[in-house]
Amino acid sequence: RGMAMATLTETSQFHIYHTGPFTVIGFDGRDLNSPETGEQIRENLLELIDDSRCQILVVDMREVDIIGSWILGLFAALRARGVCVELYHPMPEIRRILQTTHLDQMLHVRGLCAG
Numbered sequence: 001r002g003m004a005m006a007t008l009t010e011t012s013q014f015h016i017y018h019t020g021p022f023t024v025i026g027f028d029g030r031d032l033n034s035p036e037t038g039e040q041i042r043e044n045l046l047e048l049i050d051d052s053r054c055q056i057l058v059v060d061m062r063e064v065d066i067i068g069s070w071i072l073g074l075f076a077a078l079r080a081r082g083v084c085v086e087l088y089h090p091m092p093e094i095r096r097i098l099q100t101t102h103l104d105q106m107l108h109v110r111g112l113c114a115g
Contacts, residue, residue, distance in 0.1 A: 013041040017060075019052040029063030038070040045074070054083055062089040072103055079106050086110060 018024040025045070031037070049057065057078060075085050086108040090098065098104040 013037060013044055016048065019048065019054075021053060021055040022058070023048065023052050023054040023056070024058040024060070026060035026062070027064050028060075029065070032064055032067040032071045035068060035070055038068060038074075042070070042074055045078075049078065049083060056084045056086065058086045058088060060088050061091070061094060063091075065091050065093065067094055067097070072097070072101060075107055076103060084108065 013027075013030065015026045015028060016023075017026060025048075032041075048054070059075075075087070078085050087098070087110070089111045090109060095104070095109065098107065098109055
């Protein structure tokens with residue numbers, strides 16, 4: 001039947017724009033540095049990926065200017081599970097972090113948000 005189009009849904013941690021094998025989420029400038037919210041995001045995102053049978057996860061990083069190591073670990077773990085992770089519009093500082101950690105070679109990083 002193809003991909004199911006979801007209406008815009010929002011958890012307290014992220015927006016869900018589309019679900020299915022091709023899932024699109026966005027953080028809308030939320031603080032991704034806090035380990036306390038990290039566990040909630042991890043649980044909700046893993047549940048979303050399992051429920052939607054996600055194969056490609058597109059993450060809109062627009063307006064996210066700080067991230068914690070936990071989110072990088074989560075993206076790497078998703079990639080290890082076979083989910084293709086695409087990060088769109090990271091701020092220049094986040095792009096530098098991805099390059100320094102070599103995650104830009106594991107994840108697809110597209111578009112640069114002007115800082």
